[in-house]
Amino acid sequence: MARLPDGALMQRAAAGLAAACADLLGRVYGRRVVLLVGSGDNGGDTLYAGARLARRGAGVTAVLLAPEHTHPGGLAALRRAGGRVLRPGDHAGADPAAGTDAAGELIDRADLVVDGIVGIGGKGGLRPDAAPLAERAARSGAAVVAVDLPSGVEADSGEVRGAAVRADLTVTFGTHKPGLLIDPAREYAGTVRLVDIGLGAELPAEPELEALQHADVAALLPLPAAESDKYRRGVVGIAAGSARYPGAAVLAVSGALRGGAGAVRYVGPAGQAVVARFPETLVSDQGPHKAGRVQAWVVGPGAGDDAATVAEVLDTDVPVLIDADGLRLADRAAVRARSAPTLMTPHAGEAAALLGVAREEVEGARLSSVRELAARYRATVLLKGSTTLVADPDGGPVRVNPTGTPWLATAGSGDVLSGLAGSLLAAGLRARDAGSVAAYLHGLAGRFAADGAPLGAHDVAETIPEAWRDVRD
Incomplete structure (x- = not known):
């Protein structure tokens, strides 16, 4: 901002926001647009974009x-373009006796409805005067566009600590904010559209x-x-399943066979x-130490006790x-003491x-939880869920997987993911890359297999090759 003419960044943001709103509306002339305007630059972006739509x-x-902190330049631009201004509680044209207000x-x-209430500096949920308007917008038939991010969500963490705007489209500026990629905040953002306002040279070399x-993914x-x-392609060992849960072993092996390793060794009671x-699986009942050489192990799915x-x-x-079950049974000191990747x-x-x-x-608080x-x-941690996160123990950027689908919330899906990631480990990928690539392929396979209908974990495993080809090609 110091190097550019005054207001240049705001005008770039407003132009991108107005274009996105126009695309969403299809036809601008005669359309009814309501701007929910807070203080500061976020409100300024909204007012300038509103002026463009009014023109x-x-x-x-x-x-x-x-009202006392409204961006003065944006407000003047809107009025010059013929826009109207209201305050919450105004009853112009409404019936105060019926408890209604003009807004x-x-x-x-x-x-x-354009949400310009709070920008990236907002903390906590919406204030009491803003929450009813956000609720009303959600119940209306209007499309809701959030400016930079939905008001009421935490920009840096993806947390939602109170009432927040639910947007159909979020137009964000310069770079994506973590809250637009991580649930629960991601659920409020709708579709996200990035507007480049020229911040590239100012962004840190290593993102959060x-x-x-x-x-x-194709490169990995x-x-x-x-x-x-x-053997040169890698051998993955699967120590999974039990008399009670033999299917977990089958599903973990199904994922492993499609993950790039050359062979799969299975150890456990579900060999038959x-x-x-x-x-094609190499089966042993002699325990992991006598199973033969492997380049990586998967342990825990359906292991019982x-x-x-x-x-x-x-x-x-x-x-x-x-x-x-391996997470429950593992000695925590032994996990921390390992020298090989976990x-x-x-x-x-x-x-x-x-x-x-x-x-x-x-x-x-998914982001802080996976880091902790x-x-x-x-250890490297892949936190499964509506947004899967992968974090390394030495810090660095956390990876968030964008391909998941709610249809993957089905029994055995996680066993397939474990086998797939283990196979990638055996094929030579670092733990962070193995987890990230596995989550990406697994999510994509889930989308392809479901195609809008329920699926089983075996459907996901069988569709991994299709996802692999889609990424590669």
């Missing part, structure tokens, strides 16, 4: 939630958060070379079930993925148990 023939009304009635009749795209996929054989479904096998796997000097894959309930907090605390787990256990 194109929209009927624009700004509801000022902080509420305008929202009810609007085609578009990364969301891989197809090209990033393990591919066989001309001299490759099944595994071989019946996947005869087999703490001895978990301890034996943790005692190896190869990368280990710990999931499900990848832990808890869901929110398991993460809460590992941290000694309530599940709701993890679900409400990684630091406390000196």
Whole structure:
């Protein structure tokens, strides 16, 4: 801002916001637009964008939630363009005896409501004067556009600590904010559109958060070379399943067979079930130390109370993925003491148990929870859920997976993910990359397999090759 003419960044943001609103409306002339305007630059962006829409023939009304702190230049621009201004509680054209106000009635009749209440510096939920308007917008038939991020959500953490705006579209400026990628805040953002306002040179070299795209994942996929054989491609060991949960072993093996390793060794009591479904699996009943050489282990899915096998796997000097029952059975000091890479894959309930907090605390603060787990256990942690996060113990950017779907919330889906990630570990990927790539492919496979309908975990496993090809091609 110091190097640019006064207001240049705001005008860039307003131009991008107005263009996004026009695209959403389809036709601007004659449309009814309500601006919910707070204080500071966020309100200024909103007012200048409203002025642009008004000049194109929209009927624009700004509801000022902080009249004494409204951006003066933006307000003047809106008035010059023919826009109207109201304050909450004004009854012009409404019936005060019926408990109605002009702002509420305008929202009810609007085609578009623009949320410019609070910017990235906002903390906590909406104030009492703003919350009813956000609620009314959500109940109306209007499209809701949030400016930079939905008001009431935490920009840096994705937490929602009170009432917040639910947007159909969020137009964000300069760079994505963590809160637009991480639940629960992500759920409030709707579709996210990034407007480049020229901040590239000012952004830090290392971001707080990364969301891989197809090209990033394609560059990490393990591919066989001309001299490759099944052992050079890596062998993954699967120590999973029990008499009570043999299916967990089958599903973990199904994911592992499609993850890039050359061979899969299975150790455990579900060998017959595994071989019946996947005869290419190398099966042993002699325990992990006698199973033969592997480049990585997966331990825990459906393991029941087999703490001895978990301890034996943790005692190896190869990368280990710990999931499900393994997270409960693993000696925490042994996990922290490992010299080889460790990848832990808890869901929110398991993460809460590992941290000694309530599940709701993890679900409400996913970013801080995954960082705390990684630091406390000196392991890479993949926190499963509506937004899957991957964090390293030594810090650095947390990766958030953008491909998931709610249809993946089905029994056994996590077992497939564990096998897939373990296979990528055996193929030579670092723990952070193995977890990130596995989550990406798993989410994409879930989308392809579901196609809008319920699915089973075996459907996800069978669709991983389709997801792999989609990423590669």
